[in-house]
Amino acid sequence: MKIEKDIEDFDSIGNDHIGTSADTPMRSDAFNLTNDEKIDIIKDDVRHIMETLGLDLTDDSLSGTPMRVAKMFVKEIFGGLNPDKKPSASTFDNKYKYGEMLVEKNITVYSTCEHHLLPIVGRAHVAYISNGTVVGLSKMNRIVDYYAKRPQVQERLTIQIVKELQSVLNTEDVACVIDAKHLCVNSRGIRDIESSTVTSEFGGKFKNEETRREFLDYIKLDTQF
Numbered sequence: 001m002k003i004e005k006d007i008e009d010f011d012s013i014g015n016d017h018i019g020t021s022a023d024t025p026m027r028s029d030a031f032n033l034t035n036d037e038k039i040d041i042i043k044d045d046v047r048h049i050m051e052t053l054g055l056d057l058t059d060d061s062l063s064g065t066p067m068r069v070a071k072m073f074v075k076e077i078f079g080g081l082n083p084d085k086k087p088s089a090s091t092f093d094n095k096y097k098y099g100e101m102l103v104e105k106n107i108t109v110y111s112t113c114e115h116h117l118l119p120i121v122g123r124a125h126v127a128y129i130s131n132g133t134v135v136g137l138s139k140m141n142r143i144v145d146y147y148a149k150r151p152q153v154q155e156r157l158t159i160q161i162v163k164e165l166q167s168v169l170n171t172e173d174v175a176c177v178i179d180a181k182h183l184c185v186n187s188r189g190i191r192d193i194e195s196s197t198v199t200s201e202f203g204g205k206f207k208n209e210e211t212r213r214e215f216l217d218y219i220k221l222d223t224q225f
């Protein structure tokens with residue numbers, strides 16, 4: 001019975017999601033529950049996992065873990081699923097008439113691999129060429145952080161950041177490169193501690209070889225995590 005129910009739920013995740021392929025696959029009822037209701041359910045699920053593993057939940061050190069993990073999922077590492085948390089990006093006129101590219105580099109990325117729910121840790125480098133509008137520098141870091149706080153694949157994270165900045169800045173001329181370590185590759189499975197993953201998305205003028213090269217020269221991918 002339980003298994004049939006799970007299969008029904010799985011089907012509804014597959015068929016009932018909204019949006020396009022660059023969007024995080026979400027169910028249409030994703031925000032019917034409040035955060036507190038979600039925390040309450042997840043807390044019981046985490047307790048169930050721990051008990052199934054044979055852990056003694058009456059131990060002082062373990063007793064608070066289900067609640068701690070539930071709060072962390074809903075409010076911290078998956079807090080960016082909620083569109084209400086999208087940072088408001090105030091824009092300004094480009095009154096200096098600055099016409100070159102602006103690069104915000106080495107933005108810290110903490111995300112979570114959606115295949116294993118293990119951390120992704122790395123750096124994002126974002127650039128744009130103003131079309132008459134500029135954005136506060138920190139807003140680029142905030143946009144990266146917002147989309148990182150979701151179960152992610154790195155390709156989708158890269159595209160979501162570019163699309164958001166294109167919309168905020170009203171220009172196609174936006175690029176993003178992410179260089180990140182996936183703990184699902186580094187600490188388990190193949191256990192390759194050294195490898196990292198580089199993804200990129202180049203919009204508008206960044207498709208031009210010279211402009212793309214200038215951006216890549218600025219960021220020189222020698223980042224240490």
Ligand SMILES: Nc1nc2c(ncn2[C@@H]2O[C@H](COP(=O)(O)OP(=O)(O)OP(=O)(O)O)[C@@H](O)[C@H]2O)c(=O)[nH]1
Nearest residue numbers: 113114115116152153154155182184185188189190
């Ligand atoms: N394309 C892409 N793949 C990812 C990302 N994060 C994790 N993966 C990969 O997703 C794949 C999931 O493959 P599976 O074979 O179903 O998982 P698995 O049996 O745990 O595979 P191993 O990690 O090889 O042990 C793995 O190869 C992961 O390395 C990501 O951001 N992008």
Ligand SMILES: [Zn+2]
Nearest residue numbers: 113115116184
């Ligand atoms: Zn993974």
